[in-house]
Amino acid sequence: MGSEATYTVQTMSESSSSAHLGSTAGIPLSPPLPRRKVPLTRPLRHARYRNIWLANMVSNMGTWIQTFASAWLVASLSKSASITSLVQTATYVPIFLFALLAGVVADAVHRPKFLFFCNLYMALCAGTMAVLVTTGRIAATPVLILTFCIGIGTAFIWPAWQAAMSGLVEPDEVEAAATLNNLSYNLSAIIGPALGGVLFGWIGPSALFLANALSFAGLLGVYWAWWQERTPQATVTEAFGERFLCGVKTAFGCARYRRILRNVCSVFFSTIAFASLLPVFVRDVLHMQSSTYGTLMGCLGAGAVIAAFFLPQVRARIDKSGVLAGALVVYGLMLVTMSLSRSLLLLVPLILCGGMAWSATVSTLNAAAQLSFPAAVRARTLSIYLFVMSGGYVAGSVFWGQVADRFGVRAALAAAGACVLLNALILVSGNRKNPL
Template sequence: MTKFRLAPAAPPHAQTPAPARQRVPLTQPLRHARYRRLWCANLVSNLGTWIQTFASAWLIASSSHSASTTTLVQTSTYIPVFLFALFAGVVADAVHRPQFLFFCNLFMAGCACTLAALVTTGHAPHAAVLAVLFCLGCGSAFMWPAWQAAMSGLVEPDEVEAAATLNNLSYNTAAILGPALGGVLFKWIGPGPLFLVNAVSFVGLLAVYRTWWREDGGRPRPCAGYGARLREGLATAFGCPRYRRILRNVATVFFATIAFAGLLPVFVRDVLRMDASVFGTLMGSLGGGAVVAAFCLPAIRARVDKTNILAGALAVYGAMLATMPFLHTLTLLIPLIVCGGMAWSAVVSTLNAAAQLSFPADVRARTLAIYLVVMAGGYTAGSLFWGRVADAWGVRCAMAAAGACVLVNAAVLVTGKRKNPI
């Protein structure tokens, strides 16, 4: 056990300097065996998710001439989170999380199998594809609060930011490989087998959750009624001024930034006039930048406060979105999007870690569910809005306007950081 020695009291007029932030190595959370197993299984699952994300977006874009229809892929994915994540957060704080996560992932694997069967047999109109994506989104809505709370509870408090960066690294490593692999295979084997790959990718997570469930014995958590727990979660989250600031930033940031994912297939199809492989390459470039950023962020966080990191990252991402419509060659677009991916990693991991560290473990899933509802609300509204803008004024105008909105967010953070830090 570590022993502490009391230091002499400082005189009243003396000012104690703020302690320097300790740099936590990126890989330090992996020393926890359960976290390490979940991280590896989640990497495989993320790969399947990104292959499916690519295949569904290009499947809709290649058979529809409407930007609004194409952006419905993002809407179908995120509107269930907006609708159900709050209730899911209450449930996640009241149930045995490994058991709950096991069944959530089993449901999502079944949905992926259904989508693969529909597409392979030729019974997959746009409505059917979007309906199954909605069901997958429902699984994500119930899984995410429990996942976030479970993962942050497997590491030490000072390792949460590193764990958030590692989780983002897993997601974005898959974001490089998934779209690139999908772009190569789409013309060769078609979208059906790609959806089946996503179904198979859940196997590792199911095995890890099943083992964890057996080790813990599936003990239920003592809890009050769901209504009381929901009210407690809402009061806790909205009663904290700092958390309200985080939520405001989440709403405005994700509303604008969804324009990249929602409009990229239309940009590739109508502006660049290129095929699925280019779409996969540009999607993968964003993930590539995020992977690079994961190794730089620990050193940056040791020297720069969260508000400045977030503002700087938003400025870079906004500049990427605003510049993309004026470039037409991959030699310029790929490095630009890589820079945007580095910024995006900083945005997501900074906001996510700030949310996870705001409250104790017994209310964390409920408060994180509110974070996810706000995030999904921004994504849903943004995907619908930017699709309409692209239909009315063109995809170039929509992307440039979205970039300007992100830059405004960065400017607001910089001007108000002294009164309202993250």
């Protein structure tokens, strides 16, 4: 599937949710479950979860290879920073457009069948991109259009996938499963770009796009087998409009959730500058090739993997607002320092630290969102989270690309870093009375 949901929406256990609920518009709450320490590998004892986890790791790797290849190909075809940044825009515009619809659909469809066809569609899009590059009919515009098409599949997969995954393990294993999902995604974020960076100049982008298309095979097999079991789907009695309005009213009726959404929009608007401008930074500031771009992309993923080993200890000592503010300070300083440096010896550890901060930022915001509502409306309220997140990404990728074209990529990175630091300051001052 190549889903970034493990990076952007982590499923939390029902036992935690009851303690942090806002207004839920009359939705009944589940009773709290007893807490106990669950080994990280325990969810893998469930065959279906294990098979999906393994297949999803392969698909995530393919997605990261394509993410790398698309950005570097567009950077090679166009000298404009704003055009290159549109790769991120094309990725997240579909989520912005379709997230709310996808959340309602996710609560009403037969999920294995739905996920099968969504992944098949994305595989065909990746295959089409490979064919276009192979035949020489490639330019920035077709790459962006097909990236947009793949993003549509991602938009519809995310809510359904999240809702399905939490039902494949025991309730007290959900947090461990979320950690495993996040680990899978971040390991792929290390290997995929690094592998793409080495192979781009050797076998070309068409082979990398084909590799992504083939990476969906495992997930298609797992979802097909699950679909053929004809598992019953819960009956939905509400009309589409009623389900949609229920999700919107529930989300925006909760003051705490509105604060979370404001933070999400402002944080992702600023932080997308790194992913949007890194290809241009490597090309125009470092004057290096695709392998360097892949290495620096991988460093961010490596930092996120490292963070998994110490974030639980940090969270045991510091509240969510403190963790988020500290992470934003580190990430903001990374962007500002990047704008001043050309040394790989400095950039590699710097981006590793940024990756750790990024993991803390994303997981803290997502956990806060997950813990706001019970399972009955979770897919719909999370779709609103995704809508706001993607809106921040889209606006930020366009804005920072324009800033880089006008003032230079260094100035754009420095300004983005300053905005991230400002977010941290606002968070500290504004959340004293209203913590996450």
